[in-house]
Amino acid sequence: MLKLRLLLSLTLAMTTVSGVCAGAEYRIAVIDPNRVVEESPQYEEARNVLSAEVRERESELLEQQEAVDELSDKLERDGALMSEQEMNRLQNDIRARKRRLRYAKAELQEDFALRQTELRTKLVKQVEEVVQQIAREKEIDLILSEGLVYFSQRVDISGEVIDRLKDEFEKR
Numbered sequence: 756m757l758k759l760r761l762l763l764s765l766t767l768a769m770t771t772v773s774g775v776c777a778g779a780e781y782r783i784a785v786i787d788p789n790r791v792v793e794e795s796p797q798y799e800e801a802r803n804v805l806s807a808e809v810r811e812r813e814s815e816l817l818e819q820q821e822a823v824d825e826l827s828d829k830l831e832r833d834g835a836l837m838s839e840q841e842m843n844r845l846q847n848d849i850r851a852r853k854r855r856l857r858y859a860k861a862e863l864q865e866d867f868a869l870r871q872t873e874l875r876t877k878l879v880k881q882v883e884e885v886v887q888q889i890a891r892e893k894e895i896d897l898i899l900s901e902g903l904v905y906f907s908q909r910v911d912i913s914g915e916v917i918d919r920l921k922d923e924f925e926k927r
Contacts, residue, residue, distance in 0.1 A: 796924040801874040
């Protein structure tokens with residue numbers, strides 16, 4: 756259904772453009788957004804930054820988990836030798852640490868998703884700016900993206916967008 760709507764929209768757009776530009780030449784190009792994102796150095800940098808941020812926090816969580824495991828082992832190993840008060844205090848400590856660990860894991864996941872969205876939004880904006888620059892420079896009237904069934908390499912400007920993103924990345 757979505758493909759049918761896209762095809763109808765494209766047909767309507769082409770009919771409108773050809774009617775408006777009767778006799779005039781118009782230029783159409785396409786970009787493969789997945790290729791542009793995956794091959795851009797900005798994406799690689801964002802992925803590395805995000806990985807570093809997550810790795811640091813995950814190591815902290817791992818340390819906390821190991822501490823909880825040690826306390827649980829101690830309770831299991833020495834529980835029979837402890838007074839009831841000591842055992843209750845240790846059980847409460849383990850429960851509290853597990854709860855804090857659970858909250859910290861949830862917070863990490865939420866922060867990761869938020870940061871990922873933030874970096875993706877920044878990259879999408881950069882790609883849009885580059886695509887618009889190329890469209891103006893090459894006098895392209897229409898650039899199509901996702902949802903395409905077929906396009907020839909003659910109209911694919913993805914490589915050019917990637918090259919421009921690389922140039923901008925190196926200028927920083």
